[in-house]
Amino acid sequence: MNYTPTAPTRLLFVDSANRDVQLFPSGNSYTLHLTRPIRNVERVDLVSARVPNTMYNVTAGANVLQIPSASQTVSIPPGFYSVYDLATALTTAAAPLTVTYLAWAGKFLFSSQTAFTLVFSSAFGALMGFPSGKTLTSSLESGQQVLMATSLPHMNPNDQIFLDIDELKTPAHVYTGGLTTVQNQVGSQSLTQVTVTGANTERAFAPITMDVGTGCMKHFSENRDYSISAFYPEPINSLQRLTIRWLDASGTPLNFNGADWNSFILRLHLRETVTEEEEDPLEKRVAQLEILRMVEDVNRQAAQQEKRAAKQTGGRTPFGKWTVILMALAAVLGYVLYKNFRPPA
Numbered sequence: 001m002n003y004t005p006t007a008p009t010r011l012l013f014v015d016s017a018n019r020d021v022q023l024f025p026s027g028n029s030y031t032l033h034l035t036r037p038i039r040n041v042e043r044v045d046l047v048s049a050r051v052p053n054t055m056y057n058v059t060a061g062a063n064v065l066q067i068p069s070a071s072q073t074v075s076i077p078p079g080f081y082s083v084y085d086l087a088t089a090l091t092t093a094a095a096p097l098t099v100t101y102l103a104w105a106g107k108f109l110f111s112s113q114t115a116f117t118l119v120f121s122s123a124f125g126a127l128m129g130f131p132s133g134k135t136l137t138s139s140l141e142s143g144q145q146v147l148m149a150t151s152l153p154h155m156n157p158n159d160q161i162f163l164d165i166d167e168l169k170t171p172a173h174v175y176t177g178g179l180t181t182v183q184n185q186v187g188s189q190s191l192t193q194v195t196v197t198g199a200n201t202e203r204a205f206a207p208i209t210m211d212v213g214t215g216c217m218k219h220f221s222e223n224r225d226y227s228i229s230a231f232y233p234e235p236i237n238s239l240q241r242l243t244i245r246w247l248d249a250s251g252t253p254l255n256f257n258g259a260d261w262n263s264f265i266l267r268l269h270l271r272e273t274v275t276e277e278e279e280d281p282l283e284k285r286v287a288q289l290e291i292l293r294m295v296e297d298v299n300r301q302a303a304q305q306e307k308r309a310a311k312q313t314g315g316r317t318p319f320g321k322w323t324v325i326l327m328a329l330a331a332v333l334g335y336v337l338y339k340n341f342r343p344p345a
Helices: 083-093 122-128 281-312 321-341
Strands: 009-015 029-052 065-067 072-074 098-102 107-112 117-120 139-141 144-148 160-165 179-186 189-196 206-209 217-221 229-247 263-270
Touching (some): 009 029, 029 160, 083 107, 117 122
Antiparallel strands (some): 009 263, 029 229, 029 263, 065 072, 065 117, 098 107, 107 144, 139 144, 160 206, 160 229
């Protein structure tokens, strides 16, 4: 009975601490090289990953809010704010307005003794639950002017991040997005092209859910979280390096704000070794014929050498150096033929 080996695997450990910090100062984008190439990779699993949740929810704090009624522009420092921290920062920056987070409603409330208008920037409006780019006017309630958010705040915009590796991009993952219609004029015909937008990370290697608080480390595990595997119909011939990027949902590199340490472990599945039973009979026969031709060539060369030696020695055929070498080669080829093509026991 012939032994059938299982497909071999390799574990690959990647740590941002091993990057060249002169070439790659940030841990969100770097390249690492393998100590030796790994060949014929047909599947890659994400075993575990360590990545910090240190991405600010307010990345551009300048001019986040306009108060046209007071000809005032409000800015706050970048940072990761809780709802109460954000209310305090805005109350300080937007005085005389008062900003309160109503825990019972889950919404922000602006209030003042006099009427006011507000215009939110796009990112900041989504963060606080207000429409962006529109002039919003306060209303009188219980003796004061108030303006309440229309929806709940979204304080963690990076709830999904993506580990992107150029050498391991996969067509297997499918992402969603909105539809965009574009009219193209081709000659006298008008063609409508519909594309999906928002799928910038479609071929990224692994999506990771950041279900930890700000300032905490996300420890991903295939056993505790979920399995992530990338399959390659045509195996990767030789994997020699990894070009790594950590991205947000829009495909923009994450800003770890100095916390540039991350690591992950990959399990590489290599192409299974072909057993004797799986070999193509035609290829096996061709190889056998090639070896037979080599043996015949060696025998022919040996015979010619003996004839030349016989002429030089007057009919005698001593075993010279070339005769011994050619006979040895013939013996080796005969042994290879026997070992590889003998009938199964």
